[in-house]
Amino acid sequence: MKTVLETERLILRGWEDEDAASLFKYASDREVGPAAGWLPHRDEGYSRAVIRTIFAKDEVYAICLKDYDEEPIGSIGLTLEGSPERPLDRGCAELGFWVGRPFWGQGIAPEAVREMIRHGFEDLKLKKIYCGYFNGNNKSKRVQAKCGFKYHHTNTMCRVIMLGETKVEHINVITDVDYWTQKSHKFYTGKVLQNL
Numbered sequence: 433m434k435t436v437l438e439t440e441r442l443i444l445r446g447w448e449d450e451d452a453a454s455l456f457k458y459a460s461d462r463e464v465g466p467a468a469g470w471l472p473h474r475d476e477g478y479s480r481a482v483i484r485t486i487f488a489k490d491e492v493y494a495i496c497l498k499d500y501d502e503e504p505i506g507s508i509g510l511t512l513e514g515s516p517e518r519p520l521d522r523g524c525a526e527l528g529f530w531v532g533r534p535f536w537g538q539g540i541a542p543e544a545v546r547e548m549i550r551h552g553f554e555d556l557k558l559k560k561i562y563c564g565y566f567n568g569n570n571k572s573k574r575v576q577a578k579c580g581f582k583y584h585h586t587n588t589m590c591r592v593i594m595l596g597e598t599k600v601e602h603i604n605v606i607t608d609v610d611y612w613t614q615k616s617h618k619f620y621t622g623k624v625l626q627n628l
C-alpha cells in the first residue's frame with residue numbers, strides 16, 4: 433500500500449491504471465513535459481505505460497484536487513536513488529513535479545511541494561532534497577523559492593536524454609537543518625517563512 437498524503441486542498445496518492453485518461457489529458461500538453469525534461473504523451477496507452485513503470489516507483493504521487501472529484505491533475509515525486517548521470521548521496525533525494533496547465537497560478541505546486549518536503553524530512557528522515565529547473569523556467573524557479581529552496585550549483589551541459597537536447601540546469605537544495613530551523617522559527621514567531 434502506498435502512502436497517502438493530504439494538504440488543505442490536495443490528496444497526494446499513488447497513480448493507478450484508471451488514471452491514464454486524466455494523465456494523458458494534462459501530460460499531452462506541449463507546455464508541460466518539455467519544461468520538466470520529458471516528451472508530451474502521445475496517447476492514452478503511453479500514459480498507462482508511464483503509470484506502470486515510472487509512476488509505480490515509491491514516492492511518486494498523483495496530485496489530486498479535493499474539489500475536482502479527486503482527479504489527478506499533476507504529479508510529484510522524490511527520486512531516492514541516483515544514477516551515473518545524476519548521482520545522489522545516501523539520505524539525499526531529488527524532487528520533481530508538474531501541474532496541468534488549466535490549474536496553473538493557484539499555488540497548487542507549492543502546496544504539494546511543501547508537503548513533500550515535510551514528508552521527506554519528517555517521515556523519510558532525509559538529509560537533503562535537491563530540485564532543479566532548466567534555465568528560463570521561471571515558474572518552477574518561483575515555486576522552489578517560495579518553498580525555501582536555495583541555489584546550489586548550475587549544470588551548464590545537462591544532457592536531457594528524452595528530449596535529445598543539452599540544457600543549462602540550475603540545482604537548488606533544502607537541507608534538514610534549513611527545514612527544522614524554519615519550522616521552529618515559525619513555531620516561535622507564528623510567521624510562515626515560506627510564503628515570500
Ligand SMILES: CC(C)(COP(=O)(O)OP(=O)(O)OC[C@H]1O[C@@H](n2cnc3c(N)ncnc32)[C@H](O)[C@@H]1OP(=O)(O)O)[C@@H](O)C(=O)NCCC(=O)NCCS
Pocket residue numbers: 463464465467468529530531532535536537538539540541542564565566569570571572574575578
Ligand atoms: C512550474 C509549475 C509546476 C508551477 O505550478 P503552479 O501550481 O502554477 O505554481 P504557482 O501557482 O505557485 O505559480 C508559480 C509561478 O508561475 C507563474 N505562473 C502562474 N500561472 C501562470 C500562467 N498561467 N502563465 C504563466 N506563468 C504563470 C507565476 O509567476 C507564479 O509565481 P508567483 O505567482 O508566485 O509569482 C507549472 O507551471 C508546471 O507544471 N510547469 C510545467 C512543468 C514544469 O516546469 N515542472 C517543473 C520542472 S522543474
